[in-house]
Amino acid sequence: MRSKKQNLLEKKEMDSKEAKALVQGQATIWQFMFGFADSMALKCAVELRIADIINSHHRPITLAQIASCIDGSASPDITCLARIMRFLIRRKLFIAHHPSDGGECLYGLTHSSRWLLHDSELSLAPLILMQDHPWLMAPWHYFSRCAREGGIAFKVAHGREVFEFASANPTFNKLFNDAMACTSKVVTRAILSEYKDGFSSIGSLVDVGGGTGGMISEIVRAYPHVKGTNFDLPHVIETAPTYHGVCHIGGDMFQAIPNADAVIMKWILHDWSSEDCIKILRNCRDAIPSETGKVILVECVLQPDGSGLFDDVSLILDLVMLAHSSGGKQRTELEWKKLLNEAGFPRYKVLNIPALPCIIEAYPK
Template sequence: MEEEAKAGVDIWSYAFGFVKMAVAKCAIELGIPDAIGSHENPISLSELSSVLGCEPSRLHRIMRFLVQFQVFSEKPTSQGATGYVHTPLSRRLMKQSENSIAALLLFECTPVMLAPWHCLSAWVQSREDIPFVAAHGKDLWSYAAEDASHSKLLNDAMACLARTSVTAVINGCPDVFDGVGSLVDVGGGNGTTSRMLVKTFPWIKGINFDLPHVVSVAPESDTIQNVGGNMFQGIPKAHAAFLMSVLHDWDDDECINILKKCKEAIPPENGKVIIVEAVIGEKDDDDRLDFVRWTLDMIMMAHANRGKERTLKEWDYVLTKAGFSRYNVRRIPAIPSLIEAFP
């Protein structure tokens, strides 16, 4: 009976699971997190609606929902009215916050990224192309190459992920970069990762490597060289190759090909490939982020070219097939782990 009662409650999170995402998107688009962040004291509904140009009763319902789910918190203003303040969760929805995932949330909420989910069951039954292609007639990378606005959304979302994951790498295992004189960030997007690493480890010469249309809009830098190219054809030479959230976009054969190109780009005597990716299926009762890794695997099914999140056994397979003699896996306080692979 207890399980039945729990099921009767839990099922509604599946029926209406999209609502939290949609309301959070609404809040970001209205500028609610940034408006509250720029206000030193609790901000009342009337003040907030005036700042944002919103109809007060409708804004009240949005805020009531977000407070109910602990996104924002309520505190009295100096005049005794109900005011809104940030929580650690809502600060991550501010566009300029260091820990912000606003760009990622907005990207995943676009009609372009939502449409493939409606094609998932047909693909599982092998009746259609991969979901993104079935929805749009081309894969994600081709779509972004032809649509500058979507390419920017994609790059901003990846930069958002990079800030979170790279901070965890820097804090969790800085010794990985000891002795690394140059580093090529493969699939580096707008160069966020390279800039963070070079700023923290100034002895590194950074190379931001991605498709030509991607690096063409990357910021110029005295410490980082932007290089356009195709990782399936060749990768710029460096002491270390760095891949973050790249290999999960591809199937095993493509992944092995990319890793072989990375191996060719580094010196055989002391080079290494640094991979920042999820490792799923590792049992750890204290790891509260494990559900995100399983969710990411579903996102790969919907959006990527036969990509997937990999178990440790699957990582062993692609690394061994790519010709690496040894590797080690290090847990960091984030969704991905860090894998060092050596020629």
């Protein structure tokens, strides 16, 4: 039989574990409560071009040197900047070098902060400025209302859906297009490095929802035999630059899609409900040859219990869709399979690339 002393010791140990777990739970809630501080500090770094300033010196530099290079600031607040940098170093966005001779701390770049460079070919700075803009942050405050009553968070916040808002607001339209263009460069680089055989057998390709044409222009440059078409809403096409080998066509993907050997769509279907996706995909099927055509989807494949490099971000992006889209969502492979089958694409395969999304290649036969 267990002694009374053993029972008391066991109870004391259990109480201690429970107390530690409660404290850990409290710490977790504090972390979540102030999670916005990460994105706001990140946005601040982008707006001040801190990464660009350090990079322009080609070496780690002092806080005073960073402050002296901030545009539009005659008298920067060094103390404020120091506290922001301390936080960003804690988050490993920058690194602090402490000289052994006791000199001033020097601030350098990390692999993460290199993605904040405005003038880099591969930069996420425009996306950060868009996602953390008050226009895009406002819908998040209406999640509980939408959960109670239904509705589209962006429309509740701004009185119209996101693409209507962009059409009527040139400033937002540019913010949105710049953000999409920067992600397009990042993803396109990954596609061209890993999907090398995907474009070799096609003569024409239409990028549906291609924005200002960044992705299709890079594909055509890498595969000059491909005739490229950039297809998007008229107000988007109006701002698109001229690219060799690419024609721009304005239109509505819910009505019809230009004919081509293949269709590519990057982060388009995640903006829409399943019913809308089926309409778009059926228009894609009508636009390609029934025997040899294919649709190339560049989308996340959600793995809620996954431990992959981008699996957590994919779940966050599902909430982004809840905040900004009209019924959009990230989808699991099973959900993609069901969607494609209902739209007339019974065969598909998923290809991983070194980026957040995957490639889903779908065939009508």
